Amino acid sequence: MKSLGIFWRQVRLLTYANLKSRYRKTFAGFIWVVASPIVIYYIQSLVFKKFLKLDIPDYSLFLLGGLLPWIFITGTLEMCTPIFTTRAELLKSFRLSPYVLILSQIFDNFLNFLLAFLLLLIPMSLLQGKYSLGTAFLPLAMLQLVIGVTGIASLFALMQVFLRDIRYILPFITNVLFFLTPIFYPIEIVPEQYRVFIEANPFYLMISPFRLCIHQFEINSFFMALFKGSLVSFSFLAMSYYAWKRRMNEFYLYL
Amino acid sequence: MNSTSTSDLILDIKNLSLSFKIEYFKHDGLRDHFISMLKNPIVKLLQKSDRLKVLDEISLQVRKGERLGIIGVNGAGKTTLCRCINEMIYPDYGSIKVNGTKRAIFNSAIGILPELTGRENAELLAAILYPELSTRELEEILADSIEFSELGHFIDTPYKNFSKGMQARLCLSLISAKGCDLLILDEVYDGADEFFRRKIVDRIHRLISSSGAVILVSHNPEQILSSCNRLVLLNNAKIEFDGAVEEGMSVYRNLMTVERKSL
Numbered sequence: 001m002k003s004l005g006i007f008w009r010q011v012r013l014l015t016y017a018n019l020k021s022r023y024r025k026t027f028a029g030f031i032w033v034v035a036s037p038i039v040i041y042y043i044q045s046l047v048f049k050k051f052l053k054l055d056i057p058d059y060s061l062f063l064l065g066g067l068l069p070w071i072f073i074t075g076t077l078e079m080c081t082p083i084f085t086t087r088a089e090l091l092k093s094f095r096l097s098p099y100v101l102i103l104s105q106i107f108d109n110f111l112n113f114l115l116a117f118l119l120l121l122i123p124m125s126l127l128q129g130k131y132s133l134g135t136a137f138l139p140l141a142m143l144q145l146v147i148g149v150t151g152i153a154s155l156f157a158l159m160q161v162f163l164r165d166i167r168y169i170l171p172f173i174t175n176v177l178f179f180l181t182p183i184f185y186p187i188e189i190v191p192e193q194y195r196v197f198i199e200a201n202p203f204y205l206m207i208s209p210f211r212l213c214i215h216q217f218e219i220n221s222f223f224m225a226l227f228k229g230s231l232v233s234f235s236f237l238a239m240s241y242y243a244w245k246r247r248m249n250e251f252y253l254y255l
Numbered sequence: 256m257n258s259t260s261t262s263d264l265i266l267d268i269k270n271l272s273l274s275f276k277i278e279y280f281k282h283d284g285l286r287d288h289f290i291s292m293l294k295n296p297i298v299k300l301l302q303k304s305d306r307l308k309v310l311d312e313i314s315l316q317v318r319k320g321e322r323l324g325i326i327g328v329n330g331a332g333k334t335t336l337c338r339c340i341n342e343m344i345y346p347d348y349g350s351i352k353v354n355g356t357k358r359a360i361f362n363s364a365i366g367i368l369p370e371l372t373g374r375e376n377a378e379l380l381a382a383i384l385y386p387e388l389s390t391r392e393l394e395e396i397l398a399d400s401i402e403f404s405e406l407g408h409f410i411d412t413p414y415k416n417f418s419k420g421m422q423a424r425l426c427l428s429l430i431s432a433k434g435c436d437l438l439i440l441d442e443v444y445d446g447a448d449e450f451f452r453r454k455i456v457d458r459i460h461r462l463i464s465s466s467g468a469v470i471l472v473s474h475n476p477e478q479i480l481s482s483c484n485r486l487v488l489l490n491n492a493k494i495e496f497d498g499a500v501e502e503g504m505s506v507y508r509n510l511m512t513v514e515r516k517s518l
Contacts, residue, residue: 006386013382014367021370093362094383095341165284249344253275 007097014104019111037071037116048184056186058128058215064120065211066183072113073149073203074174080105080153081160082167088255098251102154110146121214134217137226141209144229148206151236158243161254177203202232264354265436265468266317271339271349273332274306309335310346311492317437321468322460324483324500326476326507328514331489333472334361337439340470355436355467358384363430363443364422369415373406373425376414380429388433400428403458405451423447427455436467444478456482476504 023030044067049059056062083101084091091098125131160166180197181204182190190198198204209225212218244251292299310332317323325333338344340351341359367379377400381393388396401410404424409417417425427447430438438459444452459482463469473479479486479500486503488496488510496506 002387010382010386013379017368017371017375017379020375021368089362089365090367093365094360094380095343096383163283163285163288165286169285249273250275252338252344 007100010096010100011103011107014100015107015111018104018108022108033112034116034119037068037113038120040071041067041120044184054185060124060128061215062186062211063184064117064124065214066181066207068113068117068120069145069207069210070178070181070183070203072109072145073152073206074178075113076106076109076149076153077156077170077174079109081156081170084157084161084251084255085164092252092255098157099154102157103150106146106150106153110142114142132214132217134213134222137217137222138210138213140226141213141229144226144233145206145210148202148229148233148236151233151238151240152202155236155240155243158240158247158251161251162247177201181207183207202236205229205232263319264316265319265321266315266340266470267350267352267354268313268315268340269350271310271313271315271336271346271351272308273310273335273339273344273346274308276304277307308492310339313349313492313494315487315494315497317468317470319467320463321485322463322483323468323470324479324486324503325470325472325489326474326479326486326503327489327495328511332492333489334441336489337361337441337470337472340437341439353437356387357437357439358430358435359439359441360384360426360430360443361441363426363447364419365426366414366417366422369413371414372412373410373414373417373421374401377401377410377425377429380426384429385433396429396432400425400432403432403454404428420448420451424451427451431455431458431462434462434467438462438467438469439472440469441472442474444473444475476507480504 022033041064045060045063048054048063080102083105084098087101090096091101121135156166156170181201182198187195187198187204205225205228207229209222209229212222212225288299313332313336325336327333335344337359338361339346340353341357366376367383368376371379374397377397378393381397381400385393385396404410404427406421406424409421410425414422423443424447427443430440430443440459444455447455459469469482471479471482483500486496486498486500487494488503488507490510495510496503
Protein backbone atom coordinates (compact mmCIF):
# COMPACT_ATOMS: atom_id res chain seq x y z
CA MET A 1 0.00 0.00 0.00
CA LYS A 2 2.86 2.33 0.94
CA SER A 3 4.76 1.52 -2.26
CA LEU A 4 1.62 2.24 -4.28
CA GLY A 5 1.41 5.65 -2.61
CA ILE A 6 5.07 6.30 -3.49
CA PHE A 7 4.42 5.20 -7.08
CA TRP A 8 1.50 7.61 -7.56
CA ARG A 9 3.38 10.44 -5.91
CA GLN A 10 6.25 9.97 -8.37
CA VAL A 11 3.78 9.80 -11.28
CA ARG A 12 2.16 13.05 -10.13
CA LEU A 13 5.49 14.84 -9.71
CA LEU A 14 6.78 13.72 -13.08
CA THR A 15 3.52 14.57 -14.86
CA TYR A 16 3.72 18.07 -13.45
CA ALA A 17 7.41 18.31 -14.42
CA ASN A 18 6.61 17.08 -17.95
CA LEU A 19 3.92 19.73 -18.33
CA LYS A 20 6.24 22.39 -16.99
CA SER A 21 9.04 21.27 -19.30
CA ARG A 22 6.76 21.22 -22.33
CA TYR A 23 5.15 24.59 -21.67
CA ARG A 24 8.28 26.23 -20.32
CA LYS A 25 10.01 26.44 -23.65
CA THR A 26 7.72 29.19 -24.91
CA PHE A 27 4.12 30.30 -24.66
CA ALA A 28 3.96 29.19 -28.28
CA GLY A 29 4.75 25.70 -26.95
CA PHE A 30 1.50 25.73 -25.01
CA ILE A 31 -0.41 27.06 -28.03
CA TRP A 32 1.16 24.45 -30.27
CA VAL A 33 0.36 21.51 -27.98
CA VAL A 34 -3.28 22.49 -27.57
CA ALA A 35 -3.86 24.16 -30.92
CA SER A 36 -2.45 21.33 -33.01
CA PRO A 37 -5.41 18.92 -32.49
CA ILE A 38 -7.85 21.82 -32.83
CA VAL A 39 -6.38 22.82 -36.22
CA ILE A 40 -6.40 19.19 -37.42
CA TYR A 41 -10.02 18.96 -36.31
CA TYR A 42 -11.11 22.07 -38.21
CA ILE A 43 -9.29 21.04 -41.40
CA GLN A 44 -10.82 17.56 -41.36
CA SER A 45 -14.20 18.97 -40.50
CA LEU A 46 -13.96 21.33 -43.48
CA VAL A 47 -12.80 18.62 -45.90
CA PHE A 48 -15.30 15.93 -44.96
CA LYS A 49 -18.30 18.13 -44.23
CA LYS A 50 -18.00 20.85 -46.88
CA PHE A 51 -15.88 19.31 -49.65
CA LEU A 52 -16.88 15.64 -49.52
CA LYS A 53 -20.33 16.50 -48.14
CA LEU A 54 -20.68 13.48 -45.87
CA ASP A 55 -24.31 13.26 -44.92
CA ILE A 56 -24.07 12.75 -41.17
CA PRO A 57 -26.22 14.68 -38.70
CA ASP A 58 -24.16 16.83 -36.29
CA TYR A 59 -20.99 15.99 -38.16
CA SER A 60 -18.93 18.44 -36.05
CA LEU A 61 -19.76 16.51 -32.86
CA PHE A 62 -19.36 13.18 -34.65
CA LEU A 63 -15.84 14.08 -35.78
CA LEU A 64 -14.92 15.61 -32.43
CA GLY A 65 -15.84 12.38 -30.63
CA GLY A 66 -13.64 10.30 -32.92
CA LEU A 67 -10.75 12.49 -33.95
CA LEU A 68 -9.67 13.90 -30.59
CA PRO A 69 -9.39 10.48 -28.86
CA TRP A 70 -7.58 9.20 -31.97
CA ILE A 71 -5.03 12.02 -31.73
CA PHE A 72 -4.65 11.26 -28.02
CA ILE A 73 -4.04 7.55 -28.69
CA THR A 74 -1.60 7.96 -31.57
CA GLY A 75 0.21 10.94 -30.02
CA THR A 76 0.68 9.02 -26.77
CA LEU A 77 1.90 5.90 -28.55
CA GLU A 78 4.36 7.97 -30.54
CA MET A 79 5.75 9.57 -27.37
CA CYS A 80 5.67 6.49 -25.14
CA THR A 81 7.09 3.87 -27.50
CA PRO A 82 10.69 5.14 -27.36
CA ILE A 83 10.45 6.34 -23.74
CA PHE A 84 12.41 3.47 -22.13
CA THR A 85 15.20 3.56 -24.68
CA THR A 86 15.58 7.33 -24.71
CA ARG A 87 15.44 7.48 -20.89
CA ALA A 88 17.60 4.37 -20.47
CA GLU A 89 20.30 6.18 -18.49
CA LEU A 90 17.73 7.42 -16.02
CA LEU A 91 16.16 3.99 -15.56
CA LYS A 92 19.56 2.37 -15.09
CA SER A 93 20.74 4.98 -12.61
CA PHE A 94 18.10 4.68 -9.88
CA ARG A 95 15.36 2.40 -8.75
CA LEU A 96 12.50 3.99 -10.62
CA SER A 97 9.57 2.01 -11.91
CA PRO A 98 9.48 2.26 -15.73
CA TYR A 99 5.71 2.60 -15.40
CA VAL A 100 6.21 5.97 -13.68
CA LEU A 101 7.68 7.27 -16.95
CA ILE A 102 4.88 5.77 -19.04
CA LEU A 103 2.04 7.00 -16.84
CA SER A 104 3.44 10.49 -16.40
CA GLN A 105 3.67 10.81 -20.19
CA ILE A 106 0.11 9.49 -20.61
CA PHE A 107 -1.31 11.89 -18.03
CA ASP A 108 0.60 14.78 -19.58
CA ASN A 109 -0.93 13.95 -22.97
CA PHE A 110 -4.34 13.31 -21.43
CA LEU A 111 -4.47 16.77 -19.86
CA ASN A 112 -3.60 18.34 -23.21
CA PHE A 113 -6.24 16.21 -24.92
CA LEU A 114 -8.83 17.16 -22.32
CA LEU A 115 -8.07 20.84 -22.68
CA ALA A 116 -8.29 20.75 -26.49
CA PHE A 117 -11.49 18.70 -26.28
CA LEU A 118 -13.18 21.09 -23.86
CA LEU A 119 -12.05 24.11 -25.90
CA LEU A 120 -13.91 22.62 -28.84
CA LEU A 121 -16.91 21.06 -27.09
CA ILE A 122 -17.97 23.96 -24.86
CA PRO A 123 -18.29 26.66 -27.56
CA MET A 124 -19.84 24.11 -29.92
CA SER A 125 -22.51 23.17 -27.38
CA LEU A 126 -23.16 26.83 -26.57
CA LEU A 127 -23.48 27.85 -30.21
CA GLN A 128 -25.61 24.91 -31.27
CA GLY A 129 -27.56 24.85 -28.02
CA LYS A 130 -27.22 21.05 -27.87
CA TYR A 131 -26.51 19.35 -24.58
CA SER A 132 -26.33 15.62 -24.41
CA LEU A 133 -27.06 13.59 -21.29
CA GLY A 134 -24.14 11.48 -22.50
CA THR A 135 -21.58 14.08 -21.42
CA ALA A 136 -22.25 12.95 -17.84
CA PHE A 137 -20.78 9.57 -18.83
CA LEU A 138 -17.63 11.07 -20.34
CA PRO A 139 -15.49 10.31 -17.24
CA LEU A 140 -16.30 6.59 -17.62
CA ALA A 141 -15.43 6.62 -21.32
CA MET A 142 -12.23 8.56 -20.63
CA LEU A 143 -11.17 6.16 -17.87
CA GLN A 144 -11.63 3.23 -20.22
CA LEU A 145 -9.66 5.08 -22.90
CA VAL A 146 -6.76 5.88 -20.54
CA ILE A 147 -6.61 2.25 -19.34
CA GLY A 148 -6.46 1.02 -22.93
CA VAL A 149 -3.82 3.57 -23.93
CA THR A 150 -1.75 2.60 -20.86
CA GLY A 151 -1.88 -1.05 -21.89
CA ILE A 152 -0.93 -0.46 -25.54
CA ALA A 153 1.69 2.22 -24.80
CA SER A 154 3.48 0.15 -22.15
CA LEU A 155 3.41 -2.90 -24.42
CA PHE A 156 4.93 -0.96 -27.33
CA ALA A 157 7.50 0.70 -25.06
CA LEU A 158 8.60 -2.69 -23.75
CA MET A 159 8.77 -4.13 -27.27
CA GLN A 160 10.92 -1.20 -28.37
CA VAL A 161 13.56 -2.22 -25.81
CA PHE A 162 13.91 -5.64 -27.43
CA LEU A 163 13.05 -4.73 -31.04
CA ARG A 164 14.56 -1.36 -31.84
CA ASP A 165 12.55 -0.66 -34.98
CA ILE A 166 9.10 -0.71 -33.37
CA ARG A 167 9.08 3.09 -33.20
CA TYR A 168 9.59 3.25 -36.97
CA ILE A 169 6.92 0.65 -37.67
CA LEU A 170 4.41 2.42 -35.44
CA PRO A 171 3.64 5.35 -37.81
CA PHE A 172 2.95 2.84 -40.56
CA ILE A 173 0.50 0.96 -38.31
CA THR A 174 -1.29 4.13 -37.21
CA ASN A 175 -1.47 5.47 -40.78
CA VAL A 176 -3.11 2.25 -41.95
CA LEU A 177 -5.43 2.13 -38.94
CA PHE A 178 -6.53 5.73 -39.45
CA PHE A 179 -8.43 4.67 -42.55
CA LEU A 180 -9.65 1.45 -40.96
CA THR A 181 -11.04 3.22 -37.90
CA PRO A 182 -14.40 4.96 -38.35
CA ILE A 183 -13.18 8.37 -37.26
CA PHE A 184 -14.34 10.61 -40.09
CA TYR A 185 -16.93 8.18 -41.46
CA PRO A 186 -19.66 6.20 -39.67
CA ILE A 187 -19.38 2.43 -39.45
CA GLU A 188 -22.80 2.16 -41.13
CA ILE A 189 -21.32 3.15 -44.52
CA VAL A 190 -18.89 0.21 -44.43
CA PRO A 191 -20.23 -2.67 -46.57
CA GLU A 192 -21.54 -5.55 -44.48
CA GLN A 193 -18.82 -8.02 -45.56
CA TYR A 194 -16.01 -5.71 -44.35
CA ARG A 195 -17.67 -4.46 -41.21
CA VAL A 196 -16.44 -7.36 -39.09
CA PHE A 197 -12.83 -6.17 -39.58
CA ILE A 198 -13.68 -2.66 -38.53
CA GLU A 199 -15.62 -3.88 -35.51
CA ALA A 200 -12.60 -5.93 -34.42
CA ASN A 201 -10.35 -2.86 -34.58
CA PRO A 202 -9.29 -2.24 -30.97
CA PHE A 203 -8.85 1.49 -31.53
CA TYR A 204 -12.44 1.77 -32.75
CA LEU A 205 -13.70 -0.19 -29.74
CA MET A 206 -11.81 2.11 -27.37
CA ILE A 207 -12.99 5.30 -29.07
CA SER A 208 -16.62 4.24 -29.57
CA PRO A 209 -17.94 4.84 -25.99
CA PHE A 210 -16.33 8.28 -25.98
CA ARG A 211 -18.02 9.27 -29.21
CA LEU A 212 -21.40 7.97 -28.06
CA CYS A 213 -21.24 10.33 -25.08
CA ILE A 214 -21.38 13.40 -27.33
CA HIS A 215 -23.02 12.10 -30.49
CA GLN A 216 -26.37 10.28 -30.64
CA PHE A 217 -26.20 9.12 -27.04
CA GLU A 218 -28.34 6.16 -26.12
CA ILE A 219 -27.77 4.51 -22.76
CA ASN A 220 -27.90 0.85 -23.83
CA SER A 221 -25.62 1.39 -26.81
CA PHE A 222 -23.23 3.32 -24.59
CA PHE A 223 -22.94 0.60 -21.95
CA MET A 224 -22.53 -2.07 -24.63
CA ALA A 225 -19.75 -0.02 -26.24
CA LEU A 226 -18.19 0.62 -22.83
CA PHE A 227 -18.23 -3.10 -22.08
CA LYS A 228 -16.49 -3.93 -25.38
CA GLY A 229 -14.01 -1.07 -24.98
CA SER A 230 -13.19 -2.09 -21.41
CA LEU A 231 -12.66 -5.67 -22.53
CA VAL A 232 -10.10 -4.48 -25.09
CA SER A 233 -8.49 -2.02 -22.67
CA PHE A 234 -8.07 -4.52 -19.86
CA SER A 235 -6.83 -7.16 -22.32
CA PHE A 236 -4.04 -4.81 -23.43
CA LEU A 237 -3.23 -4.04 -19.82
CA ALA A 238 -3.08 -7.76 -18.97
CA MET A 239 -0.88 -8.46 -22.03
CA SER A 240 1.44 -5.66 -21.05
CA TYR A 241 1.65 -6.93 -17.46
CA TYR A 242 2.37 -10.47 -18.63
CA ALA A 243 5.06 -9.28 -21.08
CA TRP A 244 6.66 -7.17 -18.34
CA LYS A 245 6.70 -10.06 -15.83
CA ARG A 246 8.26 -12.30 -18.46
CA ARG A 247 10.99 -9.97 -19.65
CA MET A 248 11.65 -7.65 -16.70
CA ASN A 249 15.00 -9.21 -15.79
CA GLU A 250 16.33 -8.80 -19.31
CA PHE A 251 14.93 -5.29 -19.49
CA TYR A 252 18.01 -3.64 -17.94
CA LEU A 253 20.31 -5.83 -20.01
CA TYR A 254 18.75 -4.69 -23.29
CA LEU A 255 18.24 -1.02 -22.33
CA MET B 256 35.48 -9.58 10.36
CA ASN B 257 32.27 -11.45 10.98
CA SER B 258 32.54 -11.40 14.74
CA THR B 259 29.82 -8.79 15.18
CA SER B 260 26.34 -9.82 16.35
CA THR B 261 23.44 -10.63 14.01
CA SER B 262 21.79 -7.34 15.00
CA ASP B 263 24.60 -5.61 13.09
CA LEU B 264 23.77 -7.53 9.96
CA ILE B 265 22.58 -5.16 7.25
CA LEU B 266 22.78 -7.26 4.12
CA ASP B 267 22.45 -11.01 3.93
CA ILE B 268 22.75 -12.68 0.53
CA LYS B 269 22.42 -16.42 0.29
CA ASN B 270 23.24 -18.57 -2.77
CA LEU B 271 22.28 -15.88 -5.24
CA SER B 272 22.24 -17.07 -8.84
CA LEU B 273 21.17 -15.23 -11.95
CA SER B 274 21.42 -16.04 -15.62
CA PHE B 275 20.37 -14.26 -18.77
CA LYS B 276 19.16 -15.73 -22.03
CA ILE B 277 21.70 -15.30 -24.80
CA GLU B 278 20.47 -15.04 -28.33
CA TYR B 279 23.07 -16.45 -30.68
CA PHE B 280 21.34 -14.91 -33.65
CA LYS B 281 20.74 -11.53 -32.14
CA HIS B 282 18.19 -9.41 -33.94
CA ASP B 283 17.95 -5.72 -33.41
CA GLY B 284 14.50 -5.30 -34.82
CA LEU B 285 11.30 -6.80 -36.05
CA ARG B 286 12.56 -6.34 -39.61
CA ASP B 287 15.54 -8.66 -38.91
CA HIS B 288 13.20 -11.28 -37.45
CA PHE B 289 10.98 -11.02 -40.49
CA ILE B 290 13.86 -11.37 -42.96
CA SER B 291 15.45 -14.32 -41.17
CA MET B 292 12.04 -15.97 -40.94
CA LEU B 293 11.63 -15.63 -44.70
CA LYS B 294 15.20 -16.72 -45.47
CA ASN B 295 15.28 -19.80 -43.29
CA PRO B 296 12.09 -20.48 -41.37
CA ILE B 297 13.18 -23.89 -40.05
CA VAL B 298 16.43 -22.58 -38.54
CA LYS B 299 14.54 -19.61 -37.16
CA LEU B 300 11.87 -21.74 -35.52
CA LEU B 301 14.25 -24.36 -34.15
CA GLN B 302 17.01 -22.05 -32.95
CA LYS B 303 17.77 -22.45 -29.29
CA SER B 304 18.98 -19.88 -26.85
CA ASP B 305 21.53 -20.59 -24.17
CA ARG B 306 21.84 -18.97 -20.78
CA LEU B 307 24.76 -16.92 -19.52
CA LYS B 308 25.45 -17.16 -15.80
CA VAL B 309 25.93 -13.66 -14.46
CA LEU B 310 25.92 -14.48 -10.75
CA ASP B 311 26.72 -17.95 -9.51
CA GLU B 312 25.92 -18.99 -5.94
CA ILE B 313 26.87 -15.67 -4.38
CA SER B 314 26.69 -15.54 -0.59
CA LEU B 315 27.64 -12.33 1.15
CA GLN B 316 27.01 -10.61 4.44
CA VAL B 317 27.55 -6.92 5.13
CA ARG B 318 27.53 -5.54 8.63
CA LYS B 319 27.16 -2.13 10.19
CA GLY B 320 30.20 0.10 9.72
CA GLU B 321 31.53 -1.83 6.75
CA ARG B 322 32.57 0.00 3.61
CA LEU B 323 32.61 -2.81 1.14
CA GLY B 324 34.41 -2.32 -2.15
CA ILE B 325 33.44 -4.55 -5.05
CA ILE B 326 35.98 -4.92 -7.79
CA GLY B 327 36.28 -7.07 -10.87
CA VAL B 328 36.83 -6.96 -14.60
CA ASN B 329 34.05 -5.76 -16.93
CA GLY B 330 31.20 -8.26 -17.05
CA ALA B 331 32.15 -9.85 -13.72
CA GLY B 332 28.66 -9.15 -12.36
CA LYS B 333 29.35 -6.19 -10.04
CA THR B 334 26.56 -3.91 -11.26
CA THR B 335 24.13 -6.81 -11.68
CA LEU B 336 24.74 -7.82 -8.06
CA CYS B 337 24.06 -4.26 -6.91
CA ARG B 338 20.91 -4.07 -9.04
CA CYS B 339 19.71 -7.31 -7.46
CA ILE B 340 20.27 -5.84 -3.99
CA ASN B 341 18.37 -2.72 -5.10
CA GLU B 342 15.46 -4.87 -6.37
CA MET B 343 15.85 -3.76 -9.98
CA ILE B 344 16.62 -7.31 -11.12
CA TYR B 345 15.28 -10.45 -9.52
CA PRO B 346 17.49 -13.53 -9.03
CA ASP B 347 16.70 -16.99 -10.40
CA TYR B 348 17.62 -18.57 -7.07
CA GLY B 349 18.77 -17.46 -3.66
CA SER B 350 17.71 -14.74 -1.29
CA ILE B 351 18.62 -11.15 -0.47
CA LYS B 352 17.68 -9.63 2.83
CA VAL B 353 18.31 -6.00 3.70
CA ASN B 354 17.71 -5.01 7.29
CA GLY B 355 16.68 -1.39 7.04
CA THR B 356 16.59 1.25 4.35
CA LYS B 357 18.72 1.16 1.22
CA ARG B 358 19.62 3.69 -1.41
CA ALA B 359 21.50 3.13 -4.63
CA ILE B 360 22.87 5.20 -7.45
CA PHE B 361 24.45 3.81 -10.60
CA ASN B 362 25.32 7.01 -12.42
CA SER B 363 25.93 10.43 -10.94
CA ALA B 364 25.72 12.50 -14.12
CA ILE B 365 22.03 12.16 -14.74
CA GLY B 366 19.09 14.50 -14.90
CA ILE B 367 15.39 13.78 -15.08
CA LEU B 368 14.28 16.50 -17.49
CA PRO B 369 17.25 18.42 -18.93
CA GLU B 370 15.02 21.33 -20.05
CA LEU B 371 14.20 22.14 -16.43
CA THR B 372 16.62 23.92 -14.08
CA GLY B 373 19.11 22.22 -11.79
CA ARG B 374 16.89 23.00 -8.81
CA GLU B 375 13.80 21.48 -10.45
CA ASN B 376 15.78 18.40 -11.41
CA ALA B 377 17.10 18.19 -7.85
CA GLU B 378 13.49 18.24 -6.56
CA LEU B 379 12.62 15.32 -8.82
CA LEU B 380 15.79 13.41 -7.98
CA ALA B 381 15.13 13.86 -4.27
CA ALA B 382 11.61 12.46 -4.72
CA ILE B 383 13.04 9.41 -6.48
CA LEU B 384 15.94 8.86 -4.09
CA TYR B 385 13.94 9.46 -0.92
CA PRO B 386 10.43 8.30 -1.83
CA GLU B 387 9.50 7.56 1.77
CA LEU B 388 10.08 11.12 3.01
CA SER B 389 7.49 13.84 3.46
CA THR B 390 7.49 17.03 1.37
CA ARG B 391 8.93 18.99 4.28
CA GLU B 392 11.77 16.50 4.81
CA LEU B 393 12.49 16.58 1.08
CA GLU B 394 12.72 20.36 1.17
CA GLU B 395 15.30 20.15 3.96
CA ILE B 396 17.35 17.61 2.00
CA LEU B 397 17.12 19.78 -1.08
CA ALA B 398 18.34 22.90 0.72
CA ASP B 399 21.21 21.00 2.33
CA SER B 400 22.25 19.33 -0.94
CA ILE B 401 22.17 22.52 -2.98
CA GLU B 402 24.34 24.25 -0.40
CA PHE B 403 26.75 21.31 -0.21
CA SER B 404 27.06 21.10 -4.02
CA GLU B 405 28.38 24.71 -4.12
CA LEU B 406 26.71 25.23 -7.49
CA GLY B 407 25.70 28.77 -6.57
CA HIS B 408 23.49 30.57 -9.08
CA PHE B 409 24.03 27.78 -11.63
CA ILE B 410 21.42 25.76 -9.75
CA ASP B 411 18.71 27.91 -11.37
CA THR B 412 20.01 27.49 -14.92
CA PRO B 413 18.83 24.70 -17.26
CA TYR B 414 20.21 21.31 -16.30
CA LYS B 415 21.12 20.58 -19.93
CA ASN B 416 23.81 23.28 -19.65
CA PHE B 417 25.44 21.59 -16.64
CA SER B 418 28.84 19.98 -17.19
CA LYS B 419 29.25 16.33 -16.20
CA GLY B 420 31.10 17.47 -13.09
CA MET B 421 28.27 19.82 -12.07
CA GLN B 422 25.71 17.06 -12.59
CA ALA B 423 27.83 14.73 -10.45
CA ARG B 424 28.06 17.36 -7.71
CA LEU B 425 24.28 17.68 -7.54
CA CYS B 426 23.54 13.95 -7.65
CA LEU B 427 26.23 13.02 -5.12
CA SER B 428 25.17 15.82 -2.77
CA LEU B 429 21.60 14.53 -2.89
CA ILE B 430 22.39 10.88 -2.34
CA SER B 431 24.69 11.62 0.57
CA ALA B 432 22.30 14.07 2.24
CA LYS B 433 20.65 11.57 4.53
CA GLY B 434 21.92 8.44 6.16
CA CYS B 435 20.46 5.04 5.41
CA ASP B 436 21.28 1.52 6.43
CA LEU B 437 22.78 0.52 3.11
CA LEU B 438 24.18 2.92 0.54
CA ILE B 439 25.21 1.52 -2.86
CA LEU B 440 27.44 3.63 -5.08
CA ASP B 441 28.29 2.12 -8.44
CA GLU B 442 31.04 3.95 -10.35
CA VAL B 443 29.65 7.28 -9.25
CA TYR B 444 32.71 9.31 -8.30
CA ASP B 445 33.99 9.36 -11.88
CA GLY B 446 32.35 12.59 -13.00
CA ALA B 447 33.30 14.62 -9.94
CA ASP B 448 36.44 16.74 -9.77
CA GLU B 449 39.20 15.91 -7.27
CA PHE B 450 38.21 18.61 -4.75
CA PHE B 451 34.56 17.58 -4.70
CA ARG B 452 35.41 13.88 -4.63
CA ARG B 453 37.35 14.39 -1.39
CA LYS B 454 34.51 16.45 0.04
CA ILE B 455 31.91 13.81 -0.81
CA VAL B 456 34.05 10.93 0.48
CA ASP B 457 34.37 12.78 3.82
CA ARG B 458 30.61 13.31 3.92
CA ILE B 459 29.93 9.64 3.17
CA HIS B 460 32.40 8.56 5.85
CA ARG B 461 30.55 10.75 8.33
CA LEU B 462 27.24 9.27 7.20
CA ILE B 463 28.51 5.73 7.68
CA SER B 464 29.67 6.44 11.20
CA SER B 465 26.17 7.65 12.02
CA SER B 466 24.24 5.01 10.07
CA GLY B 467 24.85 1.73 8.23
CA ALA B 468 27.12 0.39 5.55
CA VAL B 469 28.27 1.27 2.07
CA ILE B 470 28.91 -0.81 -1.02
CA LEU B 471 31.23 0.91 -3.46
CA VAL B 472 31.77 -0.45 -6.96
CA SER B 473 34.76 0.96 -8.76
CA HIS B 474 37.49 0.16 -11.24
CA ASN B 475 39.74 2.65 -9.52
CA PRO B 476 42.00 0.91 -6.94
CA GLU B 477 42.85 4.23 -5.26
CA GLN B 478 39.18 4.97 -4.60
CA ILE B 479 38.68 1.54 -3.11
CA LEU B 480 41.84 1.83 -0.98
CA SER B 481 40.88 5.25 0.36
CA SER B 482 37.20 4.55 0.95
CA CYS B 483 36.78 0.87 1.88
CA ASN B 484 37.63 -1.37 4.80
CA ARG B 485 36.66 -4.63 3.08
CA LEU B 486 36.97 -5.90 -0.47
CA VAL B 487 35.10 -8.44 -2.56
CA LEU B 488 36.56 -9.51 -5.88
CA LEU B 489 34.09 -10.85 -8.39
CA ASN B 490 35.36 -13.01 -11.22
CA ASN B 491 33.42 -15.21 -13.61
CA ALA B 492 30.17 -14.59 -11.71
CA LYS B 493 31.65 -15.88 -8.43
CA ILE B 494 33.29 -14.34 -5.38
CA GLU B 495 37.01 -14.91 -5.89
CA PHE B 496 38.13 -13.04 -2.80
CA ASP B 497 36.48 -11.56 0.30
CA GLY B 498 38.63 -9.90 2.94
CA ALA B 499 41.15 -7.15 3.61
CA VAL B 500 41.42 -4.42 0.97
CA GLU B 501 45.21 -4.52 0.37
CA GLU B 502 45.25 -8.29 0.10
CA GLY B 503 42.28 -8.25 -2.26
CA MET B 504 43.93 -5.65 -4.44
CA SER B 505 46.99 -7.82 -4.85
CA VAL B 506 44.76 -10.80 -5.83
CA TYR B 507 43.01 -8.51 -8.33
CA ARG B 508 46.33 -7.32 -9.82
CA ASN B 509 47.54 -10.93 -10.14
CA LEU B 510 44.29 -11.84 -11.86
CA MET B 511 44.66 -8.94 -14.28
CA THR B 512 48.25 -9.98 -15.06
CA VAL B 513 47.15 -13.56 -15.78
CA GLU B 514 44.31 -12.31 -18.00
CA ARG B 515 46.61 -9.98 -19.93
CA LYS B 516 49.10 -12.81 -20.54
CA SER B 517 46.36 -15.11 -21.78
CA LEU B 518 45.27 -12.53 -24.38
